[in-house]
Amino acid sequence: MHEPRGTTASVAALPGLPPGVGAAGSLSARLFNDSIGGFAVAAADELGLLDAIAEHGTVDREAYAQEHDLHPPSLRAVTDALASAGVVAVAGDKVTGTTSFADVHATKGFFTWLLGGCGELLRTAGAVGRTANRHGRFIQRDATRISIGTADFGARFIDPVFDAMLDRDPPTRMVDVGCGSGSRLISALRRHPHATAIGIDVAPAAVALARARLVDAGLADRAIVIEADVHDLEHRPEFADVDFVCSFLMGHDFWPRERCVRVLDNLRRAFPALRSFALCDTYRSGRVPGTDLPILTLGFEHVHALMGQDLPTLDQWYEVFDETGWRVRHEYDLVLPPHSKIFHLTPDRGGDRR
Numbered sequence: 001m002h003e004p005r006g007t008t009a010s011v012a013a014l015p016g017l018p019p020g021v022g023a024a025g026s027l028s029a030r031l032f033n034d035s036i037g038g039f040a041v042a043a044a045d046e047l048g049l050l051d052a053i054a055e056h057g058t059v060d061r062e063a064y065a066q067e068h069d070l071h072p073p074s075l076r077a078v079t080d081a082l083a084s085a086g087v088v089a090v091a092g093d094k095v096t097g098t099t100s101f102a103d104v105h106a107t108k109g110f111f112t113w114l115l116g117g118c119g120e121l122l123r124t125a126g127a128v129g130r131t132a133n134r135h136g137r138f139i140q141r142d143a144t145r146i147s148i149g150t151a152d153f154g155a156r157f158i159d160p161v162f163d164a165m166l167d168r169d170p171p172t173r174m175v176d177v178g179c180g181s182g183s184r185l186i187s188a189l190r191r192h193p194h195a196t197a198i199g200i201d202v203a204p205a206a207v208a209l210a211r212a213r214l215v216d217a218g219l220a221d222r223a224i225v226i227e228a229d230v231h232d233l234e235h236r237p238e239f240a241d242v243d244f245v246c247s248f249l250m251g252h253d254f255w256p257r258e259r260c261v262r263v264l265d266n267l268r269r270a271f272p273a274l275r276s277f278a279l280c281d282t283y284r285s286g287r288v289p290g291t292d293l294p295i296l297t298l299g300f301e302h303v304h305a306l307m308g309q310d311l312p313t314l315d316q317w318y319e320v321f322d323e324t325g326w327r328v329r330h331e332y333d334l335v336l337p338p339h340s341k342i343f344h345l346t347p348d349r350g351g352d353r354r
């Protein structure tokens with residue numbers, strides 16, 4: 001503690017301001033500090049630190065920085081922010097998970113998706129809110145971080161449900177539309193050793209990542225990844241015997257309604273041998289604004305509003321399935337992401353119903 005040098009006077013309240021403004025525990029201080037804590041979760045995930053703490057319980061941050069060629073003051077700042085948020089406890093250089101660590105570790109993919117993938121969009125929300133600025137490439141997102149984030153929470157919360165579904169209806173030749181990092185192709189090919197697969201994604205960064213991961217997984221001879229836009233996907237010879245199509249966490253990109261109807265019609269034409277379509281997506285919750293929201297919902301609806309993308313409700317999905325002749329054979333409600341389902345769809349054998 002420092003001794004004051006001169007005479008001191010405490011200022012109890014500033015004129016016109018409520019007492020305690022910005023003080024520890026105030027709403028403003030919590031919001032300010034939690035926003036840094038959220039970014040620290042995304043950073044710690046990118047640096048592999050959260051997995052290291054989950055594995056070892058305690059990590060020495062100086063040793064970790066040295067071992068992974070990290071900037072020690074940055075790592076100290078990230079871990080201090082995590083400690084302020086209550087995710088870890090720091091004693092000297094030892095960083096240990098708190099009782100809340102498992103919750104944050106399990107959901108880290110949502111942070112990586114929101115803050116790693118859409119952080120720039122959130123930062124520029126003010127500029128994006130001006131109509132005059134909404135032209136050209138005004139939406140800046142990081143396709144790689146989005147893919148890594150969705151793959152992380154997908155593996156934990158979606159894949160167990162999807163794997164069971166796939167076991168009941170095994171694919172011969174499978175397509176993943178909007179395949180992102182390719183993680184789902186890899187797990188499906190490992191689970192079904194006689195199947196082959198095609199990944200499709202519009203983002204060159206995601207295509208490159210998926211191709212690299214398939215090579216690393218030793219599965220490059222059983223899968224290809226194509227850079228294409230599902231909105232104008234046409235039949236290709238390699239699609240002829242595709243019997244199973246899936247699409248995870250991008251169905252809302254099919255919308256608005258008229259385009260979604262076109263996409264759902266096109267999928268049946270592009271894949272004439274298709275018998276099952278697993279469509280997994282998060283729908284509009286109808287709960288925003290609210291104070292008791294689970295993880296994701298606010299961020300998901302927030303960034304799509306900034307991008308000018310109207311998210312479909314569940315009823316709107318049912319309407320387009322009816323209109324395009326896709327029958328809902330089964331639907332699986334997911335615990336996380338919230339307000340999300342896997343629809344197991346089959347094409348109406350009556351053909352094009354319109």
Ligand SMILES: C[S@@+](CC[C@H](N)C(=O)[O-])C[C@H]1O[C@@H](n2cnc3c(N)ncnc32)[C@H](O)[C@@H]1O
Pocket residue numbers: 143146147150151154177178179180181200201202203206228229230231247248249250253
């Ligand atoms: C939220 S990520 C989900 C990635 C992956 N399906 C998963 O579950 O982890 C959405 C993916 O869809 C891709 N995508 C978006 N619009 C697309 C389009 N019109 N055609 C093809 N891919 C698209 C994006 O590039 C991104 O990789």
